[in-house]
Structure formats: structure tokens, C-alpha cells
Amino acid sequence: MMKPDIERLYRQMARMRFFEEAQADLWDRGLIPGEMHLGIGEEAVVAGVLDHLEEGDALALDHRSTPPLVARGVDLASMLLEVMGEEEGLCRGMGGHMHLFSREHLAGSSGIVGSSAPLGAGFALAAQCLSPGAVAFSFFGDGAANQGLVLESLNLASAWKLPQVFVCKDNRWAITTRTRSVTGGCLARRAASFGMPAYRVDGTQVEKVWVAAGKAVRRARAGRGPSFILASCPRMEGHFLGDPLLRVYREPLKQTVEIGPPLARAMLSKPLAALIQRCGYLGNIGRTIATLGGERYLLAIDPLRRGAKLLSEEARARIESEAKSEVAEAVSRAMERRGRND
Ligand SMILES: Cc1ncc(C[n+]2csc(CCOP(=O)(O)OP(=O)(O)O)c2C)c(N)n1
Numbered sequence: 001m002m003k004p005d006i007e008r009l010y011r012q013m014a015r016m017r018f019f020e021e022a023q024a025d026l027w028d029r030g031l032i033p034g035e036m037h038l039g040i041g042e043e044a045v046v047a048g049v050l051d052h053l054e055e056g057d058a059l060a061l062d063h064r065s066t067p068p069l070v071a072r073g074v075d076l077a078s079m080l081l082e083v084m085g086e087e088e089g090l091c092r093g094m095g096g097h098m099h100l101f102s103r104e105h106l107a108g109s110s111g112i113v114g115s116s117a118p119l120g121a122g123f124a125l126a127a128q129c130l131s132p133g134a135v136a137f138s139f140f141g142d143g144a145a146n147q148g149l150v151l152e153s154l155n156l157a158s159a160w161k162l163p164q165v166f167v168c169k170d171n172r173w174a175i176t177t178r179t180r181s182v183t184g185g186c187l188a189r190r191a192a193s194f195g196m197p198a199y200r201v202d203g204t205q206v207e208k209v210w211v212a213a214g215k216a217v218r219r220a221r222a223g224r225g226p227s228f229i230l231a232s233c234p235r236m237e238g239h240f241l242g243d244p245l246l247r248v249y250r251e252p253l254k255q256t257v258e259i260g261p262p263l264a265r266a267m268l269s270k271p272l273a274a275l276i277q278r279c280g281y282l283g284n285i286g287r288t289i290a291t292l293g294g295e296r297y298l299l300a301i302d303p304l305r306r307g308a309k310l311l312s313e314e315a316r317a318r319i320e321s322e323a324k325s326e327v328a329e330a331v332s333r334a335m336e337r338r339g340r341n342d
Pocket of ligand 1: 063064111112113114140141142143144145171173174175235239
């Protein structure tokens with residue numbers, strides 16, 4: 001059986017993590033406008049799957065699209081310029097982090113939840129007709145899995161034997177909704193019912209993701225049709241940067257002081273909803289925070305820390321230092337170009 005190259009996988013994970021941290025820093029400094037969704041926690045899923053990527057394969061991505069694009073080899077500075085809204089960015093500053101697109105890399109992302117499934121099916125149909133052997137990868141979250149367009153894509157991909165790999169990154173949440181509370185049955189079994197292999201993997205263990213993805217990709221390249229990978233992973237930075245729910249359980253005292261007064265004011269202000277209803281809403285917020293807090297252990301499962309255990313200390317330090325320098329160089333290149341435009 002083939003074995004994964006752990007150093008190569010860890011290098012990709014480290015590059016993604018440091019890139020995401022660099023974006024978080026720019027966002028904190030007010031240089032990235034709007035919401036910012038990071039893929040911190042998804043690195044092992046992305047690295048394990050995309051290690052099988054070849055020239056001519058396509059990527060259909062969701063709102064956490066920067067890690068796959070880092071792995072794909074898109075220029076890091078042009079992505080940073082893009083998320084900062086600069087003309088010299090990957091999409092001339094018009095896409096932002098949720099709508100990154102690179103024709104050269106056959107990769108596109110969208111903030112429309114679930115849209116990566118039909119986009120990937122289109123890529124896969126083109127591959128089937130024009131370049132047999134090429135594969136399309138669709139990445140989406142568990143929250144997207146109940147969207148009709150995802151189910152239609154699973155169906156057509158199976159009926160037409162499209163060379164597509166569906167990758168569901170299961171962090172158990174869709175913003176503040178627990179996926180379990182709105183999902184019937186098991187997502188992997190659901191995909192299997194469309195007539196395709198479905199693999200459930202621990203998405204914090206890069207070597208396990210790599211094995212499952214290898215089977216899916218081999219099947220797709222051989223023209224035998226799509227597969228589905230359900231990979232569990234933690235949502236380490238909340239739904240978006242500055243996620244208030246995450247802040248509450250990270251620094252409960254400070255946040256209670258901050259959000260207590262406005263919440264109390266809202267409760268006591270001239271009522272739009274009946275007091276009993278507003279108490280109910282408050283209860284919902286409390287329950288969501290408690291649930292997130294209860295799932296705290298998930299945050300401890302850092303795919304990078306797990307990956308590092310598979311390496312020698314020397315290799316880990318060397319790989320991380322190279323990845324850090326690469327990202328730092330991209331940040332200074334982006335800032336320099338941005339400075340020139342000011
Ligand atoms: C069609 C559509 N519906 C709703 C939204 C609002 N929205 C943005 S992200 C998100 C949650 C997505 O959850 P999931 O796919 O599990 O990804 P996660 O954010 O958990 O990684 C929702 C509902 C949207 N962008 N598009």
C-alpha cells in the first residue's frame with residue numbers, strides 16, 4: 001500500500017495555517033474589510049485531499065477557500081492583496097475572500113453555501129468530455145449538505161459517473177445552528193444511497209484523510225465516478241473572526257462586562273417583542289454558548305499538533321520556519337505593493 005509523505009503534508013498544513021494567521025492579523029489591523037472566515041482547523045482535510053491533486057484538476061470551493069488555494073500554489077501576495085480589496089489582487093480586488101477565482105489554477109470559490117457541488121459537477125463534466133483523467137474537487141461544510149443543489153449534484157454526478165470528489169468538512173455547526181438539529185440521518189450514508197463510495201474520516205488526522213482521498217481520486221481518474229468524503233474537523237476560530245460566541249467562552253468575564261449592558265438595555269427597552277419572547281431568545285443565546293463551551297474539547301484537537309507528532313522535532317521546526325518565512329515574505333510583498341498604491 002502506498003504511504004503518505006508526512007513531511008510534504010505537514011508543509012502544506014503549516015503554509016495554510018500561517019497564511020490564515022497572517023490574514024487574521026491583517027483583519028485585526030483593519031486592513032481587510034468585512035467578515036473574515038478562516039479555515040483554521042481544516043488544514044488536515046485540505047492537505048490530505050489535495051496531495052492527490054494534479055495539473056488539470058479543478059477546485060470548487062466555499063467561503064473558507066484560502067487554504068485550498070494556498071495548497072494549489074496560488075501566489076500568496078496576490079491573495080492577500082485581493083482580500084484587502086486592492087486592484088492588484090487575484091480578482092482585481094472585486095472578489096474578496098469569499099469569491100476567489102483563478103482561471104490559471106482552475107479554481108473558484110463562492111459564498112453561496114452549497115454552490116461548490118454543482119460548480120464541481122460542471123468542472124467534472126468538462127473534464128469527462130475534454131480531458132479524461134482529470135478530477136474536480138468540491139469542498140463544502142456540513143451546513144451545506146442539506147441544500148437541494150448539493151443533493152442534485154450528488155445524484156447527477158453518480159448518474160453520469162462524473163470524476164468528482166465531494167469533500168464535506170464536518171465541523172458540526174452552520175453559524176449558530178447545530179447541524180445535527182436540522183439533519184435527518186447520516187450524511188455519509190445519504191451520499192452512499194446515491195450509489196457512490198462514502199468515507200468517514202477523522203479530519204484532524206492528515207494521513208487518514210490522505211488514504212480515503214487516494215481511493216476517491218483513483219476511482220475518479222479511472223472514470224468510475226464520484227465519491228464522498230465526510231471529514232470531521234474543529235471550527236477553531238468560530239464562524240468568523242471576532243465571533244462573539246467564541247469570545248464569550250474564551251474570555252467570559254471580559255465579555256460579560258462588554259455585552260451585559262447592551263443586552264440588558266435591549267431586554268428593558270420599549271418592547272418590540274413580548275418580554276417572555278425576549279427571555280426565550282436570551283435563553284437560546286445562553287444555550288448556544290453553553291453548547292459551544294461543551295464542545296470546547298474539539299478546539300483542543302488541532303490538526304497541526306496532531307501532524308507534528310508524526311515528525312521528528314527537527315523536521316517540524318525546519319518545515320514551520322520555512323513556511324513562516326514564505327508567508328512573511330508574501331505579507332511584505334503585498335504591503336509594499338499596497339503602499340505603492342496609496
Ligand atoms: C445559500 C446560502 N444560504 C445561507 C448563507 C449564509 N451562510 C453563510 S455561511 C453559512 C453556514 C455554512 O455552514 P457550513 O457549510 O457548515 O460551513 P462552515 O461555516 O461551518 O464552515 C450560512 C448559512 C449563504 N451564504 N448562502
